[in-house]
Amino acid sequence: MASFVLPAHPKIPKGKKLAVIILDGWGEQVSDEYNAIHVAETPTMDALKNGRPDTWRLVKAHGPAVGLPKEDDMGNSEVGHNALGAGRIFEQGAGLVDTALETGKLFQGSGFKYIQEAFPTGTLHLIGLLSDGGVHSRLDQLQALIKGCAAHGAKRIRLHVLTDGRDVLDGSSLGFVDDLEQTLKEVRASGCDALIASGGGRMEVTMDRYENDWNVVKRGWDAQVLGEAPHKFASATEALKKLKEADPKVNDQYYPPFVIVDEAGQAVGPIVDGDAVVTFNFRADRMVMMAKALEFADFSSFDRVRWPKIKYAGMLQYDGELKLPNHFLVSPPEIDRTSGEYMVKNGISTFACSETVKFGHVTFFWNGNRSGQFSHELEEYVEIPSDSGITFNVAPEMKAILIAEKARDAILSGKFDTVRVNLPNGDMVGHTGDFHATVVGCATADKAVKIILDAVEQVGGMFLVTADHGNAEDMVKRNPKTTKPVLDKNGKLQILTSHTCAPVPIAIGGPGLPKNVRFRKDLPNGGLANVAATTLNLLGFEAPADYEPSLIECSSRESCVQLLPEG
Ligand SMILES: O=C(O)[C@H](O)COP(=O)(O)O
Ligand SMILES: [Mn+2]
Ligand SMILES: [Mn+2]
Secondary structure (H helix, E strand, C coil), X not given: CCCCCCCECCCCCCCCCEEEEEECCCCCCCCCCCCHHXXXXXXHHHHHHCCCCCCEEEEECCHHHHCCCCCCCCCCHHHHXXXXXXXXXXXXXXXXXXXXXXXCHHHCCHHHHHHHCCCCCCCEEEEEEECCCCCCCCHHHHHHXXXXXXXXXXXXXXXXXXXXXXXCCCCXXXXXXXXXXXXXXXXXXXXXXXXXXXXXXXXXXXXXXXXXXXXXXXXXXXXXXXXXXCEEECCHHHHHHHHHHHCCCCXXXXXXXXXXXXXXXXXXXXXXXXXXXEECXXXXXXXXXXXXHXXXXXXXXCCCCCCCCCEEEEEECCECCCCECCCEEECCCCCCCCHHHHHHHCCCCEEEEEEHHHHCHHHHHCCCCCCCCCCCCCEXXXXXXXXXXXXXXXXXXXXXXXXXXXXXXXXXXXCCCEEEEEECHHHHHHCCCCHHHHHHHHHHHHHHHHHHHHHHHHHXXXXXXXXXXXXXXXXXCECCCCCCECECCCCCECECCCCECCCEEEEEECCCCECCEEECCCCCCCXXXXXXXXXXXXXXXXXXXXXXXXXEEECCCCCCCECCCCC
């Protein structure tokens, strides 16, 4: 068994309080009028950067640096917080599914064998996000899965698709539906009865997270399982077009639930006893609630009306601690020995906080997709309820100030060695595509950082401020070479609601930071996975040998005098 005892750092003393602040969706990009962070008033973050090359730098937050398959894969919260918490780069769900499909191992595993038992007499249902965003799922993987299932005996397949417009451009769903219909046509030609059965926008249907709003999952359940929805159409293409005509404000993220019906008006694919179901998203957070609804006998979060006896598998197992779901097609990355576990086993006490929509980021993702705490004595996790039923451009301040005040109180209480928060604004408001609201959100996040840094100042502590990936720093689709916005065919800007491939800032400081601690210059390609070793060092420990190297160096213990206060 691995030893969790960490040696003392030879130069950095223990005992200073450390605040770790994650600005969600806060990258560093071209400073122009489409960069909401640049446009926003951000005096606190500016002061951490300007003239401070020893304590401010950029780190990579996308692509292989966070375990994603390709250099042009944008970062996301799951892989970002996994890397931040675990201190190592693990091949993530996207790549693991690619390999399992390419080698055909997916179709030989016990998870597939389990759902296959339903193929002779039941229908196979595939539920998930229809896009090529690569954050929660990927269309090419879905297409390979459909073809593979048909080749391995599925006689009847029904698709329950969630339109994206968040990790990809709004309006792109029609194209993804076309591509999917083409695949279904090919599969039908081979004798498998394959159809789209239901749909809806991801933020309206099914893909809620951290139990913020069970109504979202219920709307999905009603359409997918019960075959009931307020809107009925002959095809998904017709659904998307007619719903948009009826309400031009509706977008891919927020399409209402719909079911596809046959000529007699009957839903073509409700889920019934004897069927198989696969949730094909590889990412965990927004599938956990649906997985619970499908799998748990004891379930009271909404009235399921009918709980069909099905063979259910996730693309991955979404929660390692809950073993949810029990059956899965591809094994998730085994993210072990996270920094949170090391801290607990070395007596470090932690306070972690965010609002609901990001709470799991600083707990569940941070701890390697593991729910719960390592220690009830040493860890306190506080969730501030998020607004639900609104888009965050109408309340772009979100709960950032409340989160910061909780962190401030935790720091001032003296009870915790380290305090960790996620400030959601840049990301959650950035995803709405509303530029002005995002500016307000970023300015609020900056104020929240100030509240926490002031508390750090009072207790003579240290801080580490960073982000999990870019988003708010780029609100338009750009030509990657010229960085100029790309206009659509009507000459209009294309609003970018997604994350980016931008690097993110990291800053350290505070009166407790030994004077000679600074960022090393020999790790120009440092990424989020280098942060865990950095925080362990700041807390006075050497990092585990197999962690990605720390970003900091300190010349000698004797000369570890304190930095002058900020300002
Ligand atoms: O789930 C979402 O909201 C987006 O697809 C990705 O955003 P996140 O990775 O910041 O959560
Ligand atoms: Mn994020
Ligand atoms: Mn996001």
